Amino acid sequence: MKRHLLIYALTAVAALGLSSCGDDDLNSESIIIADKVASNTPFDKWLVEKIQTPYNLYIDWRWNENEVSLGNYTIPADYESAIKLAHVLKYCCLEAYDEVVSIDFTRRNFPKQIVFVGSWQYNNNNSRTLGTAEGGRKIWLLGVNDISLNVNSIAKLNSEYLKTIHHEFTHILNQTVPYSVAYKELTKTTYIADSWSVAPNNTGYRQRGYITAYAQHSPGEDIAEMYSMYVTHTPAEWQAYLDEAVITNTDDAGNVTYDYTYQAILEKKLDMVRDYMMKSWKIDIDKVRDVLHRRTNDIVSGKIDLTDLTVNEN
Numbered sequence: 001m002k003r004h005l006l007i008y009a010l011t012a013v014a015a016l017g018l019s020s021c022g023d024d025d026l027n028s029e030s031i032i033i034a035d036k037v038a039s040n041t042p043f044d045k046w047l048v049e050k051i052q053t054p055y056n057l058y059i060d061w062r063w064n065e066n067e068v069s070l071g072n073y074t075i076p077a078d079y080e081s082a083i084k085l086a087h088v089l090k091y092c093c094l095e096a097y098d099e100v101v102s103i104d105f106t107r108r109n110f111p112k113q114i115v116f117v118g119s120w121q122y123n124n125n126n127s128r129t130l131g132t133a134e135g136g137r138k139i140w141l142l143g144v145n146d147i148s149l150n151v152n153s154i155a156k157l158n159s160e161y162l163k164t165i166h167h168e169f170t171h172i173l174n175q176t177v178p179y180s181v182a183y184k185e186l187t188k189t190t191y192i193a194d195s196w197s198v199a200p201n202n203t204g205y206r207q208r209g210y211i212t213a214y215a216q217h218s219p220g221e222d223i224a225e226m227y228s229m230y231v232t233h234t235p236a237e238w239q240a241y242l243d244e245a246v247i248t249n250t251d252d253a254g255n256v257t258y259d260y261t262y263q264a265i266l267e268k269k270l271d272m273v274r275d276y277m278m279k280s281w282k283i284d285i286d287k288v289r290d291v292l293h294r295r296t297n298d299i300v301s302g303k304i305d306l307t308d309l310t311v312n313e314n
Contacts, residue, residue: 153300191222
């Protein structure tokens with residue numbers, strides 16, 4: 001079964017520190033000893049009422065070695081962090097799509113299982129895995145235990161969690177209704193698979209027609225990056241990214257010239273994403289962006305209580 005990974009490059013310093021760990025011989029036996037948590041906690045009751053029942057979606061937040069096969073360097077999600085991320089998922093993803101499209105759309109198309117993993121997964125190519133989607137039914141979300149470090153910043157909340165969820169959700173939609181093959185033609189000769197994270201590929205990518213370095217991996221990752229980046233950034237931020245795609249040169253007479261080729265390619269890619277989402281799913285991506293910005297601001301400003309486990313006792 002095909003698995004899609006959302007991976008981000010690490011800084012050079014972090015990469016050097018991590019790569020040295022991979023030289024040791026590894027014992028195949030897990031060193032993780034997960035805390036035993038009661039099977040029917042207040043959080044479990046909240047999940048049943050607020051997420052499982054309305055959305056037919058199960059959040060697997062306890063450590064399960066059968067589910068967490070992403071690598072040797074992952075740890076369980078802790079109870080308090082899992083609660084906070086579940087609230088963020090509910091308010092900024094599930095209910096956002098309810099508002100833009102309908103709860104029926106969200107119920108039918110969102111994955112049926114989300115697995116929480118406490119840490120990020122660090123890889124051999126100087127990158128870390130933020131999330132994974134498989135078969136249109138399941139998403140793994142990593143870095144759960146860092147939620148408290150990121151929940152007070154819109155930029156961090158988007159880059160570490162929300163963008164990941166919308167990226168992986170795009171894969172699920174694409175698996176159900178394929179996007180146009182014409183999208184692949186726009187930059188078909190410059191996809192570079194796993195080499196996206198190494199120099200010189202990890203810089204200047206917008207002047208090659210890619211919104212992020214990771215978008216260079218493949219057409220499927222490209223379109224997921226285009227959508228998830230667009231809906232998690234403001235119009236001003238997005239325009240700044242497009243402006244980076246303009247190549248400036250100086251001609252023989254000393255005049256500055258501008259090459260808008262790759263800015264136009266990014267705009268064409270966005271047009272195709274917008275067209276796909278509207279025609280295939282009735283999703284207005286501009287409305288998604290507006291709704292997400294408002295809801296994310298509600299989280300960061302403290303309007304939403306991320307620890308509330310109130311349920312209907314009737």
